Amino acid sequence: METVTITMKNAPALYLEADTISTDAFAGKNAAQIAELPVFEGNNPSTLGKYFEISGNAGATSADTKIVVKGDVKKVKYLGFKMTAGEMVIEGSTDQYVGAWMNGGKILVKGDVAAFAATAMKGGELTIEGNAGNYLGAAYRGDWRGMSGGKILVKGNAGSDTGMYMLGGEIVINGDSEVHVMTHAEGGKVVIKGNAKSKLGGQMVEGTIIVFGSIDVMMPGYKPNGEVELEVDGTKARFAHFIGDMGERHKKKKGVVVYGNLYKKI
Amino acid sequence: MTKTITDVICPFCGTLCDDVEVVVSDDGKKLLEVANACVIGTEKFLHSQSADRVTKPRLRQADGSWKDISYDEAADYTAKMLAGAKKPLMYGWSSTNCEAQSVGNEIAEIAKACCDNTAAVCHGTTLIAVQDIGLPTCTLGEVKNRADRVIFWGCNPAHAHPRHMSRYSIFPRGFFTGKGQMSRKLVVVDPRCTDTSKMADVHLQIEQGRDYELLNALRVALKGEWLPDSVAGIPAEKIREVADILKSGRFGIIFFGMGVTQSLSKNHNIDEAIALTKDLNEYTKYSIMPMRGHYNVTGSGEVFAWQFGFPYSVDLTRGFARYNPGDSSSIDLLTRGEVDAMFTIGSDPGAHFPISAVKGIAKVDSVCIDPHLTPTSGVSKLHVPVAFNGVECGGNCYRMDNVPIDCRKVVEPPEGMLTDEQFLVMVRDRLRKLKGAA
Amino acid sequence: MSEYIIKNGHVFDPVQGIKGDKLDIAIKDGKIVDKVGSGAKVIDAKDKTVMAGAVEIHAHVAGPKVNLGRIYRPEDKLFSCTPTKGMERMGSGASIPTTFKTGYEYAKMGFGVAMEAAMPPLFSRHVHEEIRDTPIIDEGAFPVFGNNWFVLEYLKNQEIENTAAYIAWMLNVTKGYAVKVVNPGGTEAWGWGLNCLTVNDPVPYFDITPAEIVKGLMEANEYLGLPHSMHIHPNNLGNPGCYETTLDTMRLAEGIKANNKFGREQVLHLTHSQFHSYKGTNWGDFESGAKEITDYVNKNKNITIDTGNVTLDETTTMTADGPFEHHLTGLNHLKWANCDVELETAAGVVPYIYSPNISVCAIQWAIGLEIPLMMKDPMRCYITTDHPNAGPFTRYPRVYKWLMSEKARKQQIDSFKHKDKVLSQTGIGALDREISLYELAQMTRAGPAKSLGLASMVGGLKPGMDADVAIYNINPDKPVANPDDIEKAFSRCAAFIKSGVQVVSNGEIVSNGHKRTLWVNVKAKENPQVARDIAEKFVKYYSMTQNNYEALGHHFVPNPYAIEVDATN
């Protein structure tokens, strides 16, 4: 695997849209060619090389390419956009759309990310060591096809609207979550190891939410359904089980109605 | 001699009353009397005539004072500002006509700007919900002719849309509603005992910020499922009672306003309200309608949509249209420090944005096109006063139910004053030259 | 205006019976002429196909429900928006393109005219604003009448004259083109959440049946002598077994003769017939009724139809058939929009994915092709996708490919997951007909133009007609090696001249043209009764005053072209 290191040298005055910072766009290019990749500051077209110091050449394919992003990229959007393979390490915090529409490969962010990370993710792994913003692993506006595969781990807290319209895959939040988790979901799983706020699992058709901490207000559409013992991430514990959203439509599978599941650790 | 102009359209709120009568002087220059409009509409027509009105563009000087300049100079300044900016925000559009909006869109396209309307702080979250789940709705005449169940959720038409209830929703006698108010049951959901709720058959004084839960509970109640003892401060029995009232109507309408669009859960509140409406259509007929605020905010969304494909928060900076509120929306752009120039027309973000966003306007180059003195003009570098749309010039507008109504001109603007559209054309033509556009 | 001469092309013109002969086409002052001077600009069409500009008889391209589709489907535009390019404005939208993109896409395929198929009269200004912003192509819009309270009340008492007077008034104030009927009576029933599924279901309260509405509107249409006939989307669209309702609807035209000065012969145009040609009792035993429908139409000359071809895409359905869209959202659970319009109509919108892996969708695809392949007279059957309902209009070239190449059809059938079901439930496998270029010109030019009453103006290349001329990169002398070449050629014409102005060159827009709004201006006898009824309904039941109803002025119809009809005798 070849490694390309890009280091922010001239920070943008506004925000930088750098959807070309991905293993797929870098693959098969040397440092000089990578420097010529287009980026945009507002309506002003520019090149990656004007903002970043680039060292190293990419591998022949995205799978053979690793990108290390250094320096202050808090105002850079779209890192790892539509990535399909390979690896990316972002050493600090970054802005919106990290790993949006990603399909494979691994992204590690050592700081925080802003909203819309892993929008409509199909596969791969995204790890955020800090906090995640709103709409983590959610669908694009208007689309009923949200995150359908892959894995997201947030070591800190997550914002609102995690996993909206989720269809598959898994999101684990080690910290706390803001309001609205898995709204309209029809599959997939979100684990919240800290505390959750209200509006959990609203309009969920199918899917699983597991909460280790507290839930400040339960949705009325979740009906108590006894207790179960679950093993989650190697932790065995007893959970109160709720099914819902009872206000929403549900599919029947083999004659049995399938509900969304909400588990809260006792 | 005076002249009476009938069928005048009131350019204040989304109710877009079109039965106003205005008496003008014989020379068509003075507006003397207004009939049929509400107090706000009357004030709007009469204020256009105030003596202390600003009639010339003004540029702020280094010492903070204003200097009068010509429209030509103002158009030059505006075009240069837009041409030089990397990410200009062109905001407002809701108090001007569709023709001006259309020219504005050409400007935005040439300038590669972000453009947004007042839905940003009004029913933008409604639009997000509609994109997620749809919108079963109807025109206001359907409500007048058929509705026997009327729900006002998080809105207060007695204050915000004063003639809505008499023209469309509660009092009128329509084709199938010959007994007027007697034909209808009125349910109001509001954390306050508003002047609207005082007229209601049922007022649910909901715990503020728990609309999503209460709407969900109503859906659960419709399906006859288990409910907790109380939701959002409302006992379960009351929720089941209201669900039965809703279900037993032949034609129901849910009107909703900023109580849900601006409270916690925002788009989700509306999403759930639309889902409730959809559910009710399994039993009977129901529609739902946003109580749009500005008289032509709906029109701005329509024009944006047919020209760019999105109803608001459109980002054209990359040369093609993109949309994602949270990224391309005005408040986020301003508070995140994403823009370097601000162009405001037909609205007052200075008064109606949170102060942190207004500070974002004050920091950058800015032009405010508005007949009034406003907090926005107060923080802008250039203020361009224009004719009052709907009073001093006509043009197409869209009512809250998306029905287009052509506004009428009732009096002449003060000598030498331009309309929005005329000024925008000047800016567009200059910008084209600066950008070398086709 | 400039002069053009298009040299050496293979001309296909059903109006003059020209079937691929090498001819020159001369253009002057916006019209086809016999000859031009030596200074005329020469366009070389050697080894190319030359046809008149195509005519779209039924598409949803402008107005409130189209825009609602745009507003509520940002995902229809994701990653596909196009930038400003020369004189082309930005564009966006796959199944519901923006107005600019709509005009450019039609022009690039060589279309000169498009009809917006359903204008809610209360929203006519909106329709016209969008038409104004759709460049190049001439457009008209059909106001809907089949659920209008005036019409229901007049026809309950068989008052044809009053109905006609009302139609004349409505065409005038809305700047409308023709009488459109959608789910007659059923959409009014939808005001109460109900529907009319047969032609004999009574309309709630109004005490009239769909059959009476349809027959009355046909008679009123011929009473006035309008350019187009009544244009109908019958009851019971899209349901297994609906072909019987369709036959019942068409039978209502028996004995009614066309009366007009425009050369139109039909009194009923059945639109998107694919959606109305279903046999079976449920989605399990669902099968094609294309044979029954085309047998009937083949025998009855006073009917024309269009196809409504399913293109196997993700698209957005939208129709004034409100109850149908409610039914559809119950099937696919995708977002549902609806708007009921006071006294007049309704509309619904639901996204839909015609997946080649779903047997019903593949059967719908086959039925859409069976119909034109079974129709004997191409002058009475027109290609549409009921844009965007069965697919976006931008897929026309693909539909042409399937119609013109049995090989292309076979390839598609072989790729279906439920191929056997498609072959057992439809007759598509036995059809070896391949539509010729001449027949295609009939189905897409001369035929629809004649049905619309525009035969003397567009759809042909006869001197005196409008100079709408499309040139395609197809050499009729050479056999088509790859069916995809047909699709490619019709997707982007080599050149398109619209009303004498070259608007497309090598598939690129070179001029925004001088687009016109086509409407029908009927001079009718004064009818004080109808005038009083109109005034009364505005006072009592409309939410708008009568004086604010008319679409007036330059900002709505900047370049009108009125077709005059004198119905005073």
Add this chain to the structure above:
Amino acid sequence: MAKTISVNLISGRTIQQGVAIESGKEKPSYRTACGIIEMDKADLKALGAWKNTNVKVTSDYGSVVVKAVEATQGPHPGVAFIPMGPWANSIVNPNTYSTGMPTFKGTPVTVEVAIDEPVLLGIELVQKQCGVMVG
């Protein structure tokens, strides 16, 4: 030491606000209509304030001086209302949760009596907070 109470703040339209914005936002009538906080009787009592007393309202996002008036559309104990405008917007929660819409309704605030502090005019209030130099 003045008493402080905590309430949930919402903002919104009133008909007086509507009239005032049309008669001119530079005028004192705008301040009269919108530079107020409508409080429930019980909350006024808890605060120990008379009607029509100037109060300072503070949230995590700022503070503003307005005149406390008795709720016209009450009772709504625990909820306070400032008509939409610059006064409310000096303290509302600007968090959009990435929807574009600030949280105009539902900001926790504290209210304390500020009898000697003036309620600024609308335009003046905004200019001052934005640091705009006025000539």
